[in-house]
Amino acid sequence: LDPSSWRLRVDGLVERVLELSLEELRSRFAHHELVATLQCAGNRRAGFLAVRDIPGEAPWGPGAIGTAVWTGARLADVLAAAGIQENAEHVAFAGADVSEEADPPQAFGASVPRHKATAGEVVLAWSMNREPLPTVHGAPVRLVVPGYIGARSVKWLERITAQAEPSDSFFQAETYRLLPAEADPDAIVPGEGVALGAVAVNADILSPGEGTTVAPGPLGVSGYALAGDDRRIVRVDVSIDEGRTWRQADLRDQQSPWSWRLWEAEVDVAVGTTEIVARAWDSAAAAQPESAAHLWNPKGYVNNAWARISVSPDRSAARGDRTTSPGRRDTA
Structure with a gap:
C-alpha cells in the first residue's frame, strides 16, 4: 500500500x-x-x-x-x-x-x-x-x-x-x-x-531446546508466560518429576501490563532422559491444564497445556552457562 x-x-x-x-x-x-x-x-x-x-x-x-x-x-x-x-x-x-x-x-x-x-x-x-x-x-x-x-x-x-x-x-x-x-x-x-478473543494463560520453555544433550547437575531453564486481556502472570512452576513436586521460577519484571513475562529457573538433572515441565498461573488464579489431549480441537487452537521438553543429561556433555534467556521476537 x-x-x-x-x-x-x-x-x-x-x-x-x-x-x-x-x-x-x-x-x-x-x-x-x-x-x-x-x-x-x-x-x-x-x-x-x-x-x-x-x-x-x-x-x-x-x-x-x-x-x-x-x-x-x-x-x-x-x-x-x-x-x-x-x-x-x-x-x-x-x-x-x-x-x-x-x-x-x-x-x-x-x-x-x-x-x-x-x-x-x-x-x-x-x-x-x-x-x-x-x-x-x-x-x-x-x-x-x-x-x-x-x-x-x-x-x-x-x-x-x-x-x-x-x-x-x-x-x-x-x-x-x-x-x-x-x-x-x-x-x-x-x-x-x-x-476466540482474549488469550488463555500460557507459557512455554525456550531454553534448553527439545532433545538437547546437557551435563548432569544444575541446569538453567527459561521461557515466557502470557496472560490474556487484563490478567497478569503471577507465578510459573517448573517440575522434573511429572508434576509431583514443583519449584517456582524467578519472574523478570514485566515490560508493560500487555507484554509477556520472561522467567528463569534452575533444576538438577541426573544422567538419563529427563522431562522438564512448566506451568503458569495468572492473576485470576487460572493455571495451565496438564494435558494437550484434553484440549485437542480440529483447528488446533488454544494449546495452553503444560509446556514439556525432554533433555538428555550425559557426563560427556561440556559444561557452560546454561541459563539462556529468551530474546525479543518480532511478532507476526
Whole structure:
C-alpha cells in the first residue's frame, strides 16, 4: 500500500464518517506508545499433533508469538472523534488483504466488543520498535489489540465500522472458532463453536531446546508466560518429576501490563532422559491444564497445556552457562 494515498474510513454507527490520511491520523491524534505481545491463536499447535493430526493447519511450535514496541493513535480517540453511537456494541475492522480461503474471496476482517475497542490500550499503529511499520507487519497502519488473539490485530487496516453485532467476516464467524473435538471443520456453519478473543494463560520453555544433550547437575531453564486481556502472570512452576513436586521460577519484571513475562529457573538433572515441565498461573488464579489431549480441537487452537521438553543429561556433555534467556521476537 502506498502511504501517501492510503486512507482509513471510519463509518457505521457513528455521528460523523471519517476519511483519514496517514498524515491526518498522525497529526490529529495524540501519539501513544506501548509494549505489547501478540500471540497467534495456533501458537503451540505442534503439541496437539502427538494426540491427533490436524490437516491443513501450520504446525506452530512456541514461536508464533512476539513482543514489540508499538506507536500510534488510540482507537478510542478515533472513535470519539467520529462520535460512536450508544447502540454500537462492537467495532469491526477490514484489511486490504483478500483471502482466497473464503468463498467468495473477501478481505480479512474481525471485530472486538465496544468495551475493548474503547479501552486505552488498543492502538492504530504506524510504528514498530520505534521504526516505520514494516510492510510484512501491516504497513502503513495496523490494529494492535493487546491481550487478544493475533487475528484481531488486523494488518493493512483500511476500514473501521461501529456496529450492533460482531463481525460476520469469514475469519471471525467461521475460521477463528474453538470447535468440539468431534466437529468437522469443513462442515461448520457460521457462528458454530466459540469465538476466540482474549488469550488463555500460557507459557512455554525456550531454553534448553527439545532433545538437547546437557551435563548432569544444575541446569538453567527459561521461557515466557502470557496472560490474556487484563490478567497478569503471577507465578510459573517448573517440575522434573511429572508434576509431583514443583519449584517456582524467578519472574523478570514485566515490560508493560500487555507484554509477556520472561522467567528463569534452575533444576538438577541426573544422567538419563529427563522431562522438564512448566506451568503458569495468572492473576485470576487460572493455571495451565496438564494435558494437550484434553484440549485437542480440529483447528488446533488454544494449546495452553503444560509446556514439556525432554533433555538428555550425559557426563560427556561440556559444561557452560546454561541459563539462556529468551530474546525479543518480532511478532507476526
